[in-house]
Amino acid sequence: MNQNTELEVVGLAARLSNDARFNSQPMRFDHTIRCSVVPFDFNLDAVVNADGDINAYGKHSAQLYGKFLLKAQPLAFASSHECRASVTQQLDTGFSLETTFDNKMDNVLTPQEQKTSFRMKSKMNEHVFNQDMSVYNTPERTGIEVSGTILTNLINIDSADNQEFTVSGFLKYDKNTDSHIIQIPLFNNLPALLESMKGFIVYFAETLHDCINNEEIKAKLEALPQHVSDFVSQLNIEGKVNQFKQYFTDLTQEYAISMDDVEASLSNLKVTFEKCLADLTVYIKHFVGMMEELLSGSLPETLAQSIQQHLNAFNEEYDIKALVVYVIDTVREMVQQFDLEKLKGSSIAFLLDIDAKYEIQAKLQTIMSEIKQMVETFDLQNFVAELKSYISSMNFRAHFEELISQIPSEILSDVRDYVRKMIEDLDIVGKINTFYAKMRELIVKFEADKMVQAAMEKAVELIEQFKIEETIQASSIW
Numbered sequence: 001m002n003q004n005t006e007l008e009v010v011g012l013a014a015r016l017s018n019d020a021r022f023n024s025q026p027m028r029f030d031h032t033i034r035c036s037v038v039p040f041d042f043n044l045d046a047v048v049n050a051d052g053d054i055n056a057y058g059k060h061s062a063q064l065y066g067k068f069l070l071k072a073q074p075l076a077f078a079s080s081h082e083c084r085a086s087v088t089q090q091l092d093t094g095f096s097l098e099t100t101f102d103n104k105m106d107n108v109l110t111p112q113e114q115k116t117s118f119r120m121k122s123k124m125n126e127h128v129f130n131q132d133m134s135v136y137n138t139p140e141r142t143g144i145e146v147s148g149t150i151l152t153n154l155i156n157i158d159s160a161d162n163q164e165f166t167v168s169g170f171l172k173y174d175k176n177t178d179s180h181i182i183q184i185p186l187f188n189n190l191p192a193l194l195e196s197m198k199g200f201i202v203y204f205a206e207t208l209h210d211c212i213n214n215e216e217i218k219a220k221l222e223a224l225p226q227h228v229s230d231f232v233s234q235l236n237i238e239g240k241v242n243q244f245k246q247y248f249t250d251l252t253q254e255y256a257i258s259m260d261d262v263e264a265s266l267s268n269l270k271v272t273f274e275k276c277l278a279d280l281t282v283y284i285k286h287f288v289g290m291m292e293e294l295l296s297g298s299l300p301e302t303l304a305q306s307i308q309q310h311l312n313a314f315n316e317e318y319d320i321k322a323l324v325v326y327v328i329d330t331v332r333e334m335v336q337q338f339d340l341e342k343l344k345g346s347s348i349a350f351l352l353d354i355d356a357k358y359e360i361q362a363k364l365q366t367i368m369s370e371i372k373q374m375v376e377t378f379d380l381q382n383f384v385a386e387l388k389s390y391i392s393s394m395n396f397r398a399h400f401e402e403l404i405s406q407i408p409s410e411i412l413s414d415v416r417d418y419v420r421k422m423i424e425d426l427d428i429v430g431k432i433n434t435f436y437a438k439m440r441e442l443i444v445k446f447e448a449d450k451m452v453q454a455a456m457e458k459a460v461e462l463i464e465q466f467k468i469e470e471t472i473q474a475s476s477i478w
Contacts, residue, residue, distance in 0.1 A: 013038045027052035044070040058091035077109040095350065099124050113138040126162060127152040143172035157342060241456050262423055266416045308384040315380070324375050332368045335361060 006017040014037040021030040027050070034045040048066040053059065062085070069080040086100040102121040108114070117134045128151035135144045147168035156163045211217055315321065338361070344352060355361055423429060442448075 026054055040074050042070070042072040044068070058089065058093075060087070060089050062087045075111055077107070079107045081105045097125065127154070128162075139175065141172055141174045143170060145170040145172075244456065259420075259424070259429060262420065262429060266420060270416055305384075308380065311380055311384075321375060321378070325372060328368055328372045328375070332365060332372075335364050335368070 001023075002019070002021040004017075004019040006015075008015045014035075016033070016035040018033040019030075022028070029048075029050040031046070031048040034043075036043045046066075046068040048064070050064040051062065053061045065082075065084045067080075067082045069078075071078045082104045084100075084102045087098070089097040100121075100123045102119075104119045105117070107116045113136070115134075115136045115138070118132070120131045122129045128149070130149040132147045133145070136142070145168075147166070149167075150165045151162050153160055153162045341352070
């Protein structure tokens, strides 16, 4: 691995160079960057090269090349980007695949002309796809040109020779270089423009005045200060400031946590959890009772009849069964008419070997026949009857009783004992007390409590001076 970077700045000029190389057995990579900056001139050159080889179920190799050029001046800009990539795969089974991709894009921008061109070439074995596009605006003409070419034998069923398909089009406009006319209608249309703006402003002001005079909107505007006042009162900023000041004062007092406190907290947690489990059990039993009442009535019969009516109406309107059978027959005929023997000698002849080995076409025919038989023998009345029987046979109580029996209520004591033992073994209480003592010592040492109390008192005084609610009420009266 090699890496080299150079940077030079002299006066108003700058130059940057960067080289990097990486070589290993499976991959090689290198890139070069050159950049120069002088007043009103910028140049950038970047080149990337990479290639690699891998042996896995065959030999795989790839190459990559990229180049980017950029030049910028106050009245000119030009760039060029080129990229080429290729991949070659030779499998142990004898199948080979070669893919190449070539892309180039050029741009030129000046006050006199603007041009951009794009070219793409791609190839996979003997199949080729090319695309070109050019857009330009010069003193002579303006236009766009597009073309595309495909070279393949996939569509040629008579022979294995490649066929070429090309599509191209262009749109050009030749400019008249003998005369140029520039019209500036600003001074002629300026009074009319100002008059239209004046009319728009008057219309907007009248519309706003009508909205304000509207009784509903007027009532909402009059109620807005009261809503804001209630919101400020609910915030209770002064009370929260006093609460925070009291909390900070309590923090400076001597206090230590004991194992009795931990034991009391764990006991309270156990009681709360047991109460939640009891409430959950009551709610579940109530829900089960409601479901049993619903299922014991006419709900299954009504639900089954509703489903049957909707399915019958849908089937009568669209004839779903006949449509599905028609689609299945069409797919079967397509599969049956597809002759894989015609693929011999082409680049995808391996599909014939796969079908001969796994009998894919015959299995597809069998699956289509089974699906068609299932659709033809489908009886809507039997389906609705089975659905009704299933809904009626649902035993919610047994399932929910099993769910309730699995709720872990007896392990709460074991969990509490385990947590207490972990707290004692790790001396968590002692560490918390030590940390609290250190914090209290720092607060007392730097007199942070006194500074916070003074700041809170100043904040309360400012809030009282601002008189937020009185200001809002006064604004409402105004």
